[in-house]
Amino acid sequence: MATPLKRVRGLGAARHGTETFWRQRLTAVANVPLVIFLIWFVVSHAGASYEVVKASLANPVVSVLMLAMIWSAAIHMRIGLREIIEDYLHNKLCKVSSLMLATFFSAGLAIASTLAVLKISLGG
Amino acid sequence: MVQFTLPKNSKIKKGKEWNPPAVDADPDRWREYRVYRYDPEGGENPRVDTYWVDMNDCGPMVLDALIWIKNKIDPTLTFRRSCREGVCGSCSMNIDGTNTLACTMHAEEAQGAAIAIYPLPHMPVVKDLVPDMTQFYAQHREIEPWLKTDSPTPQKEWRQSHEDREKLDGLYECILCACCSTACPSYWWNGDRYLGPAVLLQANRWVEDSRDERTGERLDDLEDPFRLYRCHTILNCTKACPKGLNPAAAIANLKRKMVERL
Numbered sequence: 456m457a458t459p460l461k462r463v464r465g466l467g468a469a470r471h472g473t474e475t476f477w478r479q480r481l482t483a484v485a486n487v488p489l490v491i492f493l494i495w496f497v498v499s500h501a502g503a504s505y506e507v508v509k510a511s512l513a514n515p516v517v518s519v520l521m522l523a524m525i526w527s528a529a530i531h532m533r534i535g536l537r538e539i540i541e542d543y544l545h546n547k548l549c550k551v552s553s554l555m556l557a558t559f560f561s562a563g564l565a566i567a568s569t570l571a572v573l574k575i576s577l578g579g
Numbered sequence: 580m581v582q583f584t585l586p587k588n589s590k591i592k593k594g595k596e597w598n599p600p601a602v603d604a605d606p607d608r609w610r611e612y613r614v615y616r617y618d619p620e621g622g623e624n625p626r627v628d629t630y631w632v633d634m635n636d637c638g639p640m641v642l643d644a645l646i647w648i649k650n651k652i653d654p655t656l657t658f659r660r661s662c663r664e665g666v667c668g669s670c671s672m673n674i675d676g677t678n679t680l681a682c683t684m685h686a687e688e689a690q691g692a693a694i695a696i697y698p699l700p701h702m703p704v705v706k707d708l709v710p711d712m713t714q715f716y717a718q719h720r721e722i723e724p725w726l727k728t729d730s731p732t733p734q735k736e737w738r739q740s741h742e743d744r745e746k747l748d749g750l751y752e753c754i755l756c757a758c759c760s761t762a763c764p765s766y767w768w769n770g771d772r773y774l775g776p777a778v779l780l781q782a783n784r785w786v787e788d789s790r791d792e793r794t795g796e797r798l799d800d801l802e803d804p805f806r807l808y809r810c811h812t813i814l815n816c817t818k819a820c821p822k823g824l825n826p827a828a829a830i831a832n833l834k835r836k837m838v839e840r841l
């Protein structure tokens with residue numbers, strides 16, 4: 456029985472979203488050089504031995520760039536997954552649990568990758 | 580889940596062939612139209628009826644053909660129209676696969692041999708080609724599309740420089756036909772919370788108006804992951820607009836303003 460205006464207004468504007476929007480653009484820009492670097496790194500080490508790759512990764516500049524790439528990509532992925540879930544999943548339970556899983560997945564991936572890079576770079 | 584398939588009672592059935600021309604009839608003279616029909620009172624599923632329009636007897640626009648069909652063949656065919664020159668926005672529908680105005684589209688522009696006509700996509704249908712625009716209008720009302728000021732009202736008028744007036748070009752021409760919003764996938768999936776390109780273009784029109792004093796409040800009411808940020812810059816809206824406007828650019832401008840005040 457609610458009027459159309461009441462329905463359209465719903466719970467009102469959340470008054471957020473701009474930070475997320477900006478973060479997504481920022482990580483998108485950062486991802487361009489970082490992913491190019493990653494591809495270059497992989498290509499230039501094609502066929503190299505385990506020791507050589509490990510030594511290159513231990514280089515502080517390489518480690519820093521790798522960490523930056525991991526986090527920039529993970530944040531970007533988390534925002535993107537959220538957008539997709541909110542676009543297509545409308546069942547409340549389904550939506551909330553998927554959003555949680557997306558966060559756990561992105562964070563888990565980033566933390567594990569970070570640990571790997573740190574272990575190599577700190578000589579573990 | 581988003582509903583990708585039509586519900587059972589919306590599945591389209593084959594309809595009636597009203598006036599098939601004689602076998603030896605000149606094919607250039609008779610143009611085939613396949614038109615979506617739905618009557619909520621009949622209790623039947625929607626169907627697509629076929630009509631042939633005599634181009635020697637009918638004007639060049641798709642709206643002319645619809646009027647010709649209604650007058651000469653089937654008076655029950657229902658559609659909206661008023662100005663028949665692209666200023667009222669009432670004859671918007673999906674023609675030959677694109678949302679546009681029946682009155683400004685030449686039948687000759689259609690790519691298909693038969694011209695398919697459906698109501699605006701993803702809207703509840705009142706009857707045949709008439710969609711229910713209640714929610715769309717409520718969303719327009721929601722952005723408060725009028726001048727809001729707090730300074731004392733001037734004796735004569737709120738003044739605006741020529742340059743500031745020019746900022747409204749490409750915005751004020753919108754006729755609220757909803758071709759853009761109903762072409763937007765984001766509006767299809769989340770039209771209950773996402774305002775859609777037409778309404779956001781209007782919101783931008785008031786944000787850009789140099790005389791309006793509630794710009795910040797307007798932005799506050801738009802800042803929402805759904806109301807504004809469901810726009811993923813797919814650009815269907817701009818492609819569809821029969822008035823040649825660019826709602827996607829208007830939305831981008833709103834987002835820019837949001838970032839500016841972060």
Ligand code: SF4
Pocket residue numbers: 762763764765766775776809810811812813814815816817826827830
């Ligand atoms: S640009 Fe935005 S408003 Fe336009 S069709 Fe795409 S999502 Fe919809």
Ligand code: SF4
Pocket residue numbers: 752753754755756757758759760776777780819820821822823824825826
């Ligand atoms: S922007 Fe264009 S398509 Fe959208 S409502 Fe206005 S005139 Fe129609």
Ligand code: FES
Pocket residue numbers: 659660661662663664665666667668669670671680681682683
């Ligand atoms: S009849 Fe007015 S826009 Fe087509």
